[in-house]
Amino acid sequence: MSHSHDHADLGPSNTRADAAIARIGGRLLPAAVVLLAAAAWLAWKGGNANQTAKLYLVSFTFILAISLGGLFFTMIQFLTRAGWSVAVRRPAEALASNLRWLWIPFMLPLLWLWWKGGQHHEPGTHALGLDVLWPWANLEHMQQHEPAEYENVLKKAGWLNPNFFVLRAAIYFAVWAVLATVFFKGSTAQDSAGGTATTERLQKLSGPSIILFGLTVTFAAFDWMMSLTPTWFSTMFGVYFFTVCCTAGFSAMALVTIRLQSLGALKGIVTREHLQDLGKYIFAFGIVFWAYIGFSQYMLIWYGNIPEETTWFMARQMGDWTVFSWLLIAGHFVVPFVFMISRWMKRWNVTLALSAAWMLFMSAVDLYWLIVPVIPAGLVDATTYAELAEKHKDAPVGFFTLATLCSIGGMLCLFAWRTARTLSRNHLVPVRDPRLGESIAFQNI
Amino acid sequence: MTTFATPSSTTAPASTETSVAQTWGLVARFANPAELMHAAEAVRKSGYRYWDCHSPFPIHGIDHAMGISRTILPVVVFGAGAAGCTAGFLLQSFTNSFDFSIWALVWVTGYPFLISGKPLLSFPAFVPVMFELTILLSALTAAFGMLAFNQLPELYHPLLKHPGFGRATDDRFFISIEARDPQFLRSKTGEFLKSLGASSVEVVES
Known part of the structure; x- marks a missing residue:
């Protein structure tokens, strides 16, 4: 019975902020260039190709996760024919629309590595190839240095081989680009055309789309992150990466929405009720669901206690990584759970922005934890955990070095610049969506 | 009338x-x-x-x-959930990990039991029960607390x-x-x- 929708201003002064957003975007591009250049220089000085590649993978999957989270949010709203979310759907669509260009910073290096690795090189010499990240890409090397692992990985060669790997990556990006285009273009076209046809079409498409989304996200996580340790496997891993997408995507959505309001837009359109629901999404998916999935994956492996499964967690429970793992649990679950559980923390834009920024940061930490730790090659001959831990004690682990921060920050700025560009050219809310009135009047009971 | x-x-x-x-x-x-x-x-x-x-x-x-x-019901539910979580941990750690006795109407003694070589106090194994007890006590408190605050059944x-x-x-x-x-x-x-x-x-x- 709220009468706010009678007064909500849907004119351009409230639903567009082209100039203000473009100004922000103009500052983000130089920041991205400087940070990425600094990261590249630091990585070049560090001189470790594997570390550099991993750092790049962390930074890239971070912005990929944000986009996929936005895409998932958009699709689930159409799938459930949700009314409440129309007022906050455009930021999600804008985040997802980045999937139209995200193939460039991934496919180009990948194709280059694939081409370099496929080149003929003299026996004994070592050329740069996909094995800079993924050991299975160089079976000869595995055979010589890790014969036990080689036996296992050889059986997976039908799936884990460079040609099929690159082809699959191309398929994932094609699917994501098409989905993002369909939902973003459909929604923005409705801004001028109006009517219910677009809404009905996107509702129909959302079912098959979400199946494609589930499959591509799962297999991309298997390919790009799980196969970093090619002998290891977890059927939960795809879902785990999905929770990362949710954490990063929903947090970014809340931040974008609050920033747009601070620019003076969306007054009376996005209310505390919407902020509370965005907070619920972060709380439910990013905090509780993440912990649920993470623990489910951990407990089965811990209980089974089979070496080929536990090795992955072993790498994260040795030396300083133990501390890192505990901090991840505290920072991604315990602390934000208590902080965000009250409705008031989600309804006040200051506490919601604080929580969202923190959770966005934690999803980068989470990806770092997923991708970087590895049991150093020289230590794999240890026969007991105690021996391994003892040998590993002094092994260097650079957490969140300057290069890491520059790389993640630079990619985030690049991503934010493109998102700002999208938002500066479109309405900030689906102004002619048939459910907009319902959304503006929405109230939590 | x-x-x-x-x-x-x-x-x-x-x-x-x-x-x-x-x-x-x-x-x-x-x-x-x-x-x-x-x-x-x-x-x-x-x-x-x-x-x-x-x-x-x-x-x-x-x-x-x-x-x-x-309503203050959410605060009450949070307290009940925290109590359930704590109770789940205490119950399992006492019965599985220690051998001291406590008096709970009768004398009860803990029974340290080694399972598949895990430490006696294996926190990960306790988590599912802690989680379930958190949910159980929260849900029951939410349902019956709602009735009580509304003075139902009337x-x-x-x-x-x-x-x-x-x-x-x-x-x-x-x-x-x-x-x-x-x-x-x-x-x-x-x-x-x-x-x-x-x-x-x-x-x-x-």
Whole structure:
């Protein structure tokens, strides 16, 4: 019975902020260039190709996760024919629309590595190839240095081989680009055309789309992150990466929405009720669901206690990584759970922005934890955990070095610049969506 | 048992009633939710304390119009959840990891039991039960706490014998003001409700 929708201003002064957003975007591009250049220089000085590649993978999957989270949010709203979310759907669509260009910073290096690795090189010499990240890409090397692992990985060669790997990556990006285009273009076209046809079409498409989304996200996580340790496997891993997408995507959505309001837009359109629901999404998916999935994956492996499964967690429970793992649990679950559980923390834009920024940061930490730790090659001959831990004690682990921060920050700025560009050219809310009135009047009971 | 007050007799209702039954209060009927909201705001502003709205469906914003403060149920549920979580840990660690005795009506002794070479105090193994007990106690507290705070189940209420009141579950909207309210005066309150646009104001006896 709220009468706010009678007064909500849907004119351009409230639903567009082209100039203000473009100004922000103009500052983000130089920041991205400087940070990425600094990261590249630091990585070049560090001189470790594997570390550099991993750092790049962390930074890239971070912005990929944000986009996929936005895409998932958009699709689930159409799938459930949700009314409440129309007022906050455009930021999600804008985040997802980045999937139209995200193939460039991934496919180009990948194709280059694939081409370099496929080149003929003299026996004994070592050329740069996909094995800079993924050991299975160089079976000869595995055979010589890790014969036990080689036996296992050889059986997976039908799936884990460079040609099929690159082809699959191309398929994932094609699917994501098409989905993002369909939902973003459909929604923005409705801004001028109006009517219910677009809404009905996107509702129909959302079912098959979400199946494609589930499959591509799962297999991309298997390919790009799980196969970093090619002998290891977890059927939960795809879902785990999905929770990362949710954490990063929903947090970014809340931040974008609050920033747009601070620019003076969306007054009376996005209310505390919407902020509370965005907070619920972060709380439910990013905090509780993440912990649920993470623990489910951990407990089965811990209980089974089979070496080929536990090795992955072993790498994260040795030396300083133990501390890192505990901090991840505290920072991604315990602390934000208590902080965000009250409705008031989600309804006040200051506490919601604080929580969202923190959770966005934690999803980068989470990806770092997923991708970087590895049991150093020289230590794999240890026969007991105690021996391994003892040998590993002094092994260097650079957490969140300057290069890491520059790389993640630079990619985030690049991503934010493109998102700002999208938002500066479109309405900030689906102004002619048939459910907009319902959304503006929405109230939590 | 119930006196029907016609609009003209509201000023001196039920004066000829000889029943010993006491007046429970007044019930006013409204045609739609908007009128009910409007009237509820006016009743709140005039300072009544023992009154209520009756509607066939939940109305957004009615609690604000009535000035109802938020329930403390979430805090109680959080406490119950925390208690369940703690109880789950204490129960399992005591029974599986220690061998001291405690007196709980009878003497109970912990039974350290080595399972697949895991440490006796294996926290990960305890988590599912801690989680389930958190959910169990939260859910039970939410359900029964809601009933308790609403003073339910209430098997009898004077309004229920009022013949017209059945439509509160169908297509009419009511405000009832109880006679125990310090401001309640049968004639004055009746006139007040009438002035808010009620299509009828009737006396309910207890």
